[in-house]
Amino acid sequence: MISTLGRFSIWLALAITVYGVFVSVLGARRRRPALIESGQGAVVSVFGLCTFAVLLMEAGLVGHDFSLQYVARNASLDTPLFYTIIALWGALEGSILLWVWLLALMSLLTVIIERKRQGELTPYVTAILLCISAFFLLLVAFPADPFTTVLPAPADGRGPNPLLQNHPLMAVHPPGLYAGYVGWSIPYAFGMAALITGRLGEAWIRTVRRWSIVAWAFLTVGIIVGGRWSYEVLGWGGYWAWDPVENASLLPWLTGTAFLHSIMVQERRKMLKFWNVALIIITFALTIFGTFLTRSGILSSVHAFSDSAVGPLFLAFIGLILLTSFSLLVYRSDKLQAEGDLDSLVSRESTFLVNNLLLLGFAFAVLLGTLFPLLSEAVRGVKVSVGEPFFNTVNVPIGLGLIFLMAVGPLIAWRHASLESLRRTFAGPLCLAILGAGICWLLGVRGLYPLLAFGLSLFAAITVMQEFVRGARTRRRNTGEGYLTALSKLTSRNRRRYGGFIVHLGVTFVVIGITASSVFKLEQEVTLRQGESLQLGRYQVRFDDLSAWQEPQRFVVQGNFTIFNSNHKVAEMRPAKRFYPAEQQPIGTVDVRSTLREDLYLVLSSFAQDGTTATVKALVRPLVMWIWFGGWVMVLGSLIAIWPDRRRAVATDQAREHMAWQPGRS
Numbered sequence: 001m002i003s004t005l006g007r008f009s010i011w012l013a014l015a016i017t018v019y020g021v022f023v024s025v026l027g028a029r030r031r032r033p034a035l036i037e038s039g040q041g042a043v044v045s046v047f048g049l050c051t052f053a054v055l056l057m058e059a060g061l062v063g064h065d066f067s068l069q070y071v072a073r074n075a076s077l078d079t080p081l082f083y084t085i086i087a088l089w090g091a092l093e094g095s096i097l098l099w100v101w102l103l104a105l106m107s108l109l110t111v112i113i114e115r116k117r118q119g120e121l122t123p124y125v126t127a128i129l130l131c132i133s134a135f136f137l138l139l140v141a142f143p144a145d146p147f148t149t150v151l152p153a154p155a156d157g158r159g160p161n162p163l164l165q166n167h168p169l170m171a172v173h174p175p176g177l178y179a180g181y182v183g184w185s186i187p188y189a190f191g192m193a194a195l196i197t198g199r200l201g202e203a204w205i206r207t208v209r210r211w212s213i214v215a216w217a218f219l220t221v222g223i224i225v226g227g228r229w230s231y232e233v234l235g236w237g238g239y240w241a242w243d244p245v246e247n248a249s250l251l252p253w254l255t256g257t258a259f260l261h262s263i264m265v266q267e268r269r270k271m272l273k274f275w276n277v278a279l280i281i282i283t284f285a286l287t288i289f290g291t292f293l294t295r296s297g298i299l300s301s302v303h304a305f306s307d308s309a310v311g312p313l314f315l316a317f318i319g320l321i322l323l324t325s326f327s328l329l330v331y332r333s334d335k336l337q338a339e340g341d342l343d344s345l346v347s348r349e350s351t352f353l354v355n356n357l358l359l360l361g362f363a364f365a366v367l368l369g370t371l372f373p374l375l376s377e378a379v380r381g382v383k384v385s386v387g388e389p390f391f392n393t394v395n396v397p398i399g400l401g402l403i404f405l406m407a408v409g410p411l412i413a414w415r416h417a418s419l420e421s422l423r424r425t426f427a428g429p430l431c432l433a434i435l436g437a438g439i440c441w442l443l444g445v446r447g448l449y450p451l452l453a454f455g456l457s458l459f460a461a462i463t464v465m466q467e468f469v470r471g472a473r474t475r476r477r478n479t480g481e482g483y484l485t486a487l488s489k490l491t492s493r494n495r496r497r498y499g500g501f502i503v504h505l506g507v508t509f510v511v512i513g514i515t516a517s518s519v520f521k522l523e524q525e526v527t528l529r530q531g532e533s534l535q536l537g538r539y540q541v542r543f544d545d546l547s548a549w550q551e552p553q554r555f556v557v558q559g560n561f562t563i564f565n566s567n568h569k570v571a572e573m574r575p576a577k578r579f580y581p582a583e584q585q586p587i588g589t590v591d592v593r594s595t596l597r598e599d600l601y602l603v604l605s606s607f608a609q610d611g612t613t614a615t616v617k618a619l620v621r622p623l624v625m626w627i628w629f630g631g632w633v634m635v636l637g638s639l640i641a642i643w644p645d646r647r648r649a650v651a652t653d654q655a656r657e658h659m660a661w662q663p664g665r666s
Contacts, residue, residue, distance in 0.1 A: 006147035013049035014137040028123035047104040069151035076159035078553035083165035093146035124193035143309040169229040177222030183215025188284035224631030235588040248290030251561040270339035277536040281325040344416035351409035365394040395641040407460035422651040433459035453515040461508040499641025509630025516623035525617040540564040555579040559604040575604040598622040
């Protein structure tokens with residue numbers, strides 16, 4: 001029954017998307033409001049049917065309906081309920097079904113929020129989003145059908161991949177990334193609708209900015225949480241390995257970041273119009289490319305699903321997107337001419353332009369390093385791996401340049417900055433940053449790049465804090481408010497500006513955390529007898545004993561360690577190994593003691609069967625928590641920035657465009 005209803009809902013949703021595309025375009029062309037509303041009704045129907053399909057799949061998982069092949073492969077009677085529920089996105093078919101549902105949800109929200117604001121654009125936005133939905137519905141209807149049945153149904157399932165049932169962050173990491181990927185469909189749809197209609201004014205770009213920040217924030221959550229999942233599950237002591245699928249998530253984040261900066265130049269100086277639409281196209285195409293890498297199995301990755309038939313379809317879809325979008329862009333290029341000029345190289349628009357070039361250079365290097373093994377195999381017949389040294393050598397200098405621009409870009413004047421304004425704004429922060437870098441050198445930091453990373457991060461953080469202090473001080477002087485009240489109102493009444501500053505502040509936390517945890521890390525792996533200790537930095541790690549027990553779905557062996565700091569007991573830590581019946585290799589579970597200063601990270605590498613010895617890998621990684629904290633600060637800043645502090649102005653612009661075109665008006 002679940003299989004029949006699930007397939008029916010998918011097929012019906014597919015048919016309705018085709019209908020919705022047809023009536024939306026026809027309604028726009030013939031200016032028939034009834035047809036346009038019917039297309040919007042199709043979006044509602046598709047969301048309802050996709051929601052029904054997801055609920056059916058969840059019912060199959062929770063109800064252990066092993067007649068469904070997906071359930072038989074990704075659930076078992078012993079799997080805990082929490083991991084049974086999130087098994088929806090634990091494999092290919094379920095993850096694409098989740099993707100379809102997220103796209104249907106965002107399409108519905110777009111129609112609800114924007115249908116009265118964007119006038120002529122709305123039916124085309126609806127049609128484009130339904131076209132994208134149709135592609136993914138085709139996938140779940142044919143090559144990635146989650147409702148395929150298996151006969152006879154097995155008595156029990158295989159259960160999810162052990163790596164996917166070893167940490168609760170799996171409930172957040174994939175949905176965050178998918179929401180980020182799907183979120184870029186909305187700006188892309190608006191960009192294409194603007195090209196189709198030729199209505200390339202400023203109103204649509206302001207709408208796109210809000211949706212872009214939403215997508216960017218979700219992608220940031222997915223990347224940060226994914227880094228933490230990798231740190232705590234994979235057991236190698238790191239959070240980023242330049243894995244192909246990690247890189248695939250970073251690519252649209254980089255180009256999307258470039259877009260969020262360059263649209264400010266278009267809004268303020270009427271420049272970069274062509275460039276901005278091109279960035280939207282590239283960013284959306286990269287989200288599909290990232291999905292292709294994850295699901296095609298073409299590159300080796302801990303994140304990739306096995307080989308499947310969806311890879312060629314994704315490639316064809318990417319080709320179609322690029323061909324049609326850039327053809328349309330070239331066709332409308334005469335309406336995308338810049339109205340302003342670059343008056344001076346020392347100006348905000350110049351720094352944003354350089355920022356864009358560096359971000360795209362960063363993205364190109366990541367893309368090249370990710371695809372080079374495939375290119376090498378195609379040309380020379382040998383697959384060459386590209387490791388961390390390549391990515392660090394190329395991207396670290398670019399990253400340092402970006403941090404410098406992050407410090408100066410938002411505070412430098414538009415059009416032309418005078419020498420006096422530069423001195424007044426940056427002299428103090430620069431002196432403090434140099435002093436901070438000097439202190440880092442005295443504390444033992446060596447090497448040009450680490451010193452620059454600390455110094456530039458301090459420079460960026462101080463410029464941000466200086467801006468808050470100056471603004472609050474001015475407001476306090478004018479209104480007589482207390483400092484905290486002035487600071488709060490300053491932020492709430494200039495959300496876009498100060499939200500952006502908070503994002504930049506979060507980036508400095510992340511950079512400082514990455515640099516410190518890379519430069520000052522300590523690591524030791526030794527075999528200990530019961531009662532013996534290892535010394536790592538200021539910590540003594542004493543091996544007490546082993547304990548073991550059987551859980552419904554696995555057998556667990558745990559090492560018990562007592563941690564001392566200068567002979568004072570500070571913690572007990574319990575890394576473990578978990579043995580799953582269907583897996584030949586055990587899955588390690590690390591234990592991490594996190595403080596703002598540093599992480600102590602223990603891995604149980606191996607142990608004697610009689611429990612007398614254990615080999616433990618211990619790492620001390622300074623300031624790792626700053627990375628996670630900085631990521632959430634970035635998300636907080638984006639949420640503040642997304643609040644429309646210029647609602648009245650935007651509404652006026654949109655109303656003006658809306659009045660220029662009404663369905664049914666000739």
